[in-house]
Amino acid sequence: MATPAPNDSKNAIAVAKAMLSTAASVMVVQSVVRKFIPPEFRGFLFSGIRGFLSRFSDEMTMVIERYDVYTQNELFEAAQVFLAAKQSLSMRRVRVTKSTKENHFTLAMDRNQTLVDTFNGIKLKWAFVSRQVNPGNQVHHGSTDQHEVQYFELTFHKKSNPICLPSSTRPSSNGNCRRTLCWNHRSYLYNMFNSTFKSGKGVILNFFSRKLNFVSPSQFVSSTGPFPGAWSPVNLNHPATFQTLAMDAELKKRILDDLDRFVRRKEYYRRVGKAWKRRYLLYGPPGTGKSSLVVAMANYLNFDIYDLELSGIQTNAELRRLLDATMNQSILVVKDIDCTIQLQDRTSETGATSMNPTSTGNRRQDQVTLSEFLNFIDGLWSSCDDERIIVFTTNHIEKLDPALLRPGSMDLHVPMSYCTPCEFRLLASNYLGIDHHDLFDQIESLITTERVTPTEVAEQLMKSDEPRVALGEMVSFLLITRGKRMKKSMRRKFISLNWLKRMEVVKKKAASVN
Ligand SMILES: Nc1ncnc2c1ncn2[C@@H]1O[C@H](COP(=O)(O)OP(=O)(O)OP(=O)(O)O)[C@@H](O)[C@H]1O
Numbered sequence: 001m002a003t004p005a006p007n008d009s010k011n012a013i014a015v016a017k018a019m020l021s022t023a024a025s026v027m028v029v030q031s032v033v034r035k036f037i038p039p040e041f042r043g044f045l046f047s048g049i050r051g052f053l054s055r056f057s058d059e060m061t062m063v064i065e066r067y068d069v070y071t072q073n074e075l076f077e078a079a080q081v082f083l084a085a086k087q088s089l090s091m092r093r094v095r096v097t098k099s100t101k102e103n104h105f106t107l108a109m110d111r112n113q114t115l116v117d118t119f120n121g122i123k124l125k126w127a128f129v130s131r132q133v134n135p136g137n138q139v140h141h142g143s144t145d146q147h148e149v150q151y152f153e154l155t156f157h158k159k160s161n162p163i164c165l166p167s168s169t170r171p172s173s174n175g176n177c178r179r180t181l182c183w184n185h186r187s188y189l190y191n192m193f194n195s196t197f198k199s200g201k202g203v204i205l206n207f208f209s210r211k212l213n214f215v216s217p218s219q220f221v222s223s224t225g226p227f228p229g230a231w232s233p234v235n236l237n238h239p240a241t242f243q244t245l246a247m248d249a250e251l252k253k254r255i256l257d258d259l260d261r262f263v264r265r266k267e268y269y270r271r272v273g274k275a276w277k278r279r280y281l282l283y284g285p286p287g288t289g290k291s292s293l294v295v296a297m298a299n300y301l302n303f304d305i306y307d308l309e310l311s312g313i314q315t316n317a318e319l320r321r322l323l324d325a326t327m328n329q330s331i332l333v334v335k336d337i338d339c340t341i342q343l344q345d346r347t348s349e350t351g352a353t354s355m356n357p358t359s360t361g362n363r364r365q366d367q368v369t370l371s372e373f374l375n376f377i378d379g380l381w382s383s384c385d386d387e388r389i390i391v392f393t394t395n396h397i398e399k400l401d402p403a404l405l406r407p408g409s410m411d412l413h414v415p416m417s418y419c420t421p422c423e424f425r426l427l428a429s430n431y432l433g434i435d436h437h438d439l440f441d442q443i444e445s446l447i448t449t450e451r452v453t454p455t456e457v458a459e460q461l462m463k464s465d466e467p468r469v470a471l472g473e474m475v476s477f478l479l480i481t482r483g484k485r486m487k488k489s490m491r492r493k494f495i496s497l498n499w500l501k502r503m504e505v506v507k508k509k510a511a512s513v514n
Contacts, residue, residue, distance in 0.1 A: 060158045065151040078196040079152045083115060083126055084108045119188045122160045127153040212236040214307040231325055236305060240295040244430050246423035246454045258412055259301060277388040283397040284416030287455030290393045294333050304330040316372055331389045338399040370401055418451045431461035432470055439471040446478035
């Protein structure tokens, strides 16, 4: 066996010493950076160093951010799905999750991890970067918390540009200074995006399911969510459909026909020079199914929903930004429009209706008004966008501003009302799976005289799986409702009788004085 030469062992010791001293220096630098440089500046420092080094590099890096200002960047979502499929437990670090609604685990790329992919023999490096930013560096609405910005970096050799990048360019359609790139169908990016779309519905992130978008108040925005004041999407898993909806059959058919006509009339709207949008006003007492109808519409058309809380919007600019950030094929819902609009303001000197109930008297110059909101929906916004449905809901149509009721303001008025015997039968069939029962006649005759909402009926029917028990609860509920109504009307009669008697006494006294 050959013994190592003394020179070799000396060299090995020298290399080990050099490595140890380098590692020690790196650790010292790391701890100094951690100790003296605040986290929000660290990201900038490192990206600055990276930027400087990249000048001498043959590599190109594409940055794919989660949000494009206020809207979701579809490319980021696609990259998430695409890379998640490439994760394996043999990697150094992967993020594993399982939501309560799903019975499988999801692997995803963890923060600040990298992954190498190959495409046509070219190596491409993905990195998932996450860094904290100071809210001062973002457009924000009163949030003082740090915000986490996440993006993917895709790095490849510059000479691979034609294969990785979309090829041709054209000027941006929305008039900003950015360049719009057309898809090169053979490019890596196109393949990544396309394969994610083709991989079908709900593979990993429910990427393709309908979304319910709402604006979270800034204090509830999570650090990994969108910027405060942007739309936050959640998957819309609500099962309400037109089949499960208890409402007048004729009205239901009218809505369905209207929706069908709307979606197939793209050319028609273009020909007549009207924006491809439709406005519905849903009105009726609380619990009659207005929200359920909106969901049924979204499920029927496969549209996203944007739930617009007008009372939370402070300025015109904010409203414009939010409306601009909505996508085509969507339903914009403006709930309880009677509560968010102050009627009395319309007749005030300014002639403007404030959408912020707290600001009736002294309207700020830039505050949102009803007329501006309607103008915006009718005007520029609608001319830019396609296939939009706007739904206004109210519990009190009598309180609505006439601007919302005048002819042409709404395309369809949809009254939602108390439960009828027909609707009760549909609910009984949905909730209990029965079409007949001895108690049906009694319930139906009570329902015609008592005003109960579908929500109240549904509540009773859910009390038991056993039809006789649930229907018994329904009968008791209706009898109690009737008892309360009779008591109220008797009290009212008693009060008016008393009042009449008192008036008689007053009259008699007055006559005796005269
Ligand atoms: N017409 C209906 N058909 C079937 N289910 C209904 C109907 N109305 C109400 N429900 C049931 O009651 C629940 C609440 O109803 P929903 O929120 O749609 O009423 P709403 O009219 O929008 O009430 P609010 O005005 O208080 O917002 C629904 O989730 C649904 O289960």
